[in-house]
Amino acid sequence: MLRSRNLLGLCFLAAGEIQRSVGEFARGQLQARGAGLFHEEANFSLNLSIALAKLGRFEQADQELTRARALFGERGHSRGKVQTRLCLGQHLRIRGDLRGAESHIRGALSEAEEHGFEREHVIALEYLGDVALDQFDNQSAIERYDQALLLAEKLAPEGDLIPELCRRIAEVHVRIGEPNRALITCERGLRVARRINDRFEEAATCRVMAMAQQLLGHRERALRAAREGIQLLRKLEATYELTRILLWNGETLLAGKDAEERGVARDHLWEARSLAMTMGLMRWVERTEKVLGVELELPAAATLSHGPKPAEMPEGADPECFRFG
Template identity: 30%
Template sequence: MGERDEPEVVGRRVQRLRVERGLTQRQLAEPTYTPAYISTLEAGRVRPSDEALKHIAERLGVDFDELATGRSARLVTDLRFRLTEAQRTLATGDAEDAALQYAALLAEAEEHGLAEEQYAALLGLGESTIETGDLEAARLHFERAEACLADAPLPARVPALRGRAVSHFLAGELRYAVYLLESTLDELNRGGLHDPDALLLLYASVIGPYMDMGAQARAAQAAEFALALAPQVADPALIARMHRSVARTLLAEGRLAEADANLAKAAELYRQLQFRTELANCHWMRGYVYAQNGQLERAEEELKQAQTMLDARRAVLYSSQVAVELADVLHRRGKSEEAAELLQRVLGDLSPERGAIHAAGAHRLLGIIAEDARDTEAAEEHYVRALSLLERAGAAGDLADLCRMLGDLLRRTGRVEAALDAYRTGLGHRTAPGTTTLGPAPAQPPL
């Protein structure tokens, strides 16, 4: 019936439990076995069969697993219950508190050799540390989670693989994040491992990196596959994530009403589930939708609500990213000084290794504000810093646009050759729209 301790360990456990219950070897053995067999078993000189252990467990009044492994069913049930509580803390409370809970549960699961519970605790630690912005720690937690289930089927490892990809994505390593997600999708689809939950999780997760890389064709295809898989999936959190991700592709296509409808569906599911970070992210994206539609006052309200919710959870990285979007809206509403102060305040929480795309966005906006104030030197400095961040991340779409802005600035200040170089750099990133230079797109799922 699966794993069990060595015979001598099992034998000592049987003897201890028998003595605790005041039973003789004969009483434990009857009616199926002999006292001599029990004596040999207690001495560790025989490996008992499953049938023998079932008989002894029944006579001792314990579970089979407790006798075979020393782990009571009650212990495992209690551990799983507390893992659920930690998950609830992460969803509705404070990410740092959740990380502490998961760390304690991980230590307990390791002590008792419970691989599945270790995996769940490591996944929770990874998600918690992503929220607090410690992306290197998050990546290590997800790698350890994968190792826990190294021999399990690929669909069981997908949440850990996806977590690792997200930690690379948020660190600005877009190409590697896409590589991880695409190669896993290929393995699932080509291997006939049709697990709708695993596939939907991966397709929803790859949309963000595709969009930031300027690979809109692939993002749209991933959204199409995700929508086709959705009827086969029952997990409301997964469906909500899908709606939120698909909204990004609809925004890029200018389908603002459809994007807003998808975000409304996601927000309603997250409200029901009380997933506060994800609900905050819906407010964040709805703020972006309103900004795109010129409804700046409503955009400011949604983004401020998102930031307040994220600040309350101490989700530092996400809060800083929202602040960049909010600063853009403030600038467009004529509150440039307030926007600049906000950007300077959050730049300390963003870096090339942590939120590179939004750090670049902050410098780009500071450059625009500096240009408006006719401080061309400061504007150029911010544009160049943004350019460096985007080149490192491989964010082709944003990079091409920034090269145009830098080129225009250089041309206006009389540096024509430097302006031409900037334009050429931008054109180089426009040459292959909709691709990632990572080879063919993943195999299509058997829908």
């Protein structure tokens, strides 16, 4: 029963039904805990953390990851410890702690190699490529991604690791000015993603395709790809990737001369900022504010103002949206 529930949750996750996967993992976690099956509880906690992170709920994801690490650690489960360390490294990277991220991912890579965990070996190389990309080290990033892709192809040529690696490799090609290679790589990843019904990767790849089309001078194609990605990511409620594509689309539209486009751009940028605030990703908040050209930190004197008490704010609203009325 528990194994079937875990598999069902993984199927939902792969198909982009992230909220449904969260429900299955959470129910399985409670059932495993009630039955005293700690290894199964750890697996559910880990998968729940992964699903929550895709939704951008990083605080909850961290809590579940901490629970999984503790349970795997208590029972000396080597693969589980490697998997949770990889997830921790990725969470740290997303928050901007590249040194901490690299330390954990390198540690996980060493353990994966030692124990012969092939899939975790691929993921560790992929995540090290992500760290290098965030450090603007394109050469190291492409080397890591190429290593990972070579191993992933041996494991499963049509597996779920192929689309996410293709997307990352394509992004490096965009950065180094090779948009045609980027599009070819994206198309390969999309073919596999559609074949295995990986809606998350299909949606996330739209941003990289838009970047490549923009670099080729095909602005309308780029904006069309971005609109498709935004629409798909909204349906999936994949908040982190949605924030990234909203920011890119906002920057691109804001650079144009059309007044209507610039209005849409600012809407997208404010939405990206609000989502980043909700996720607690301050570096993305700051980046969005920089594009908007606003400074939202009030001067010290303003915080001491004795003006009338503001009206009560709606529940769940972003306080910054009300700062200027």
